[in-house]
Amino acid sequence: MGKSFKHGFLDYPVYAFSENYPHGHIEDWHSHDRIQLIHTLTGVIRVQTHEGIWIIPPGRGVWIPAQKAHALLSSGDVKARGVFIETSASTSLINECRVVAVPALLRELMSSAMEIQAAIQSNSRNERLLQLILDEVQILPALAFNLPDPQSPKLQQLCQRIKGNLALEWNLEDTAQQLHISSKTLARHFQRETGLHFSHWVRQAKVMQAMIDLAMNKPVLNVALDLGYDSPSAFSAMFKRETSMTPRDYLQQFASIET
Structure with a gap:
């Protein structure tokens, strides 16, 4: 407690x-x-x-x-x-x-x-x-601020690697090759076990890490680079697509909350 x-x-x-x-x-x-x-x-x-x-x-x-x-x-x-x-x-x-x-x-x-x-x-x-x-x-x-976990050990290990290396470019084809399966097989199993497309799950993992980092007053530039984006504008565009808020909108909410 x-x-x-x-x-x-x-x-x-x-x-x-x-x-x-x-x-x-x-x-x-x-x-x-x-x-x-x-x-x-x-x-x-x-x-x-x-x-x-x-x-x-x-x-x-x-x-x-x-x-x-x-x-x-x-x-x-x-x-x-x-x-x-x-x-x-x-x-x-x-x-x-x-x-x-x-x-x-x-x-x-x-x-x-x-x-x-x-x-x-x-x-x-x-x-x-x-x-x-x-x-x-x-x-x-x-x-929608949640990240569902798969149930099979193989996909659980993959998701842990992704969450630990969010700056990398995790595309479906290359990731499937790492697992020695076809991209169609990976996409099908990932959808079945998490309810999300692989690329959506990766973006959601990045958004949720960004929410933590931004709330900890980490500069937007640093957040963007740590998540594999070349610029704050590219990161901000993704963040807004996924949350309907810009990083600035997200941060401005905190000031209005009474403590």
């Missing part, structure tokens, strides 16, 4: 919490009895599950189902808020990991719920506040 863990009243199907994680903090594989929504105010959290990786930059959140085994890695000094929710609280709660947008209303509701330190009275303001949180988390927009 991180530092300065605080929470609202626990004995209710929904309760809010806040927690800080220092740079490089690791939480090894674990799970929770409740659903967990983590919203980052500063820093970046990487969530690893057996299905893949989710990157949560400032202002976003990650939804982790109950009993879902996961591990965390923080980049930068992370300030986070969130809620824990009993699975029985609603039949409409999703049961898969996803990165979500966290609107201003939900951010304020979580801050208010942190102040609840007494038993919840029926039909009280506090009960209505927590029920409104439950309503809001069921309509959070999902964001």
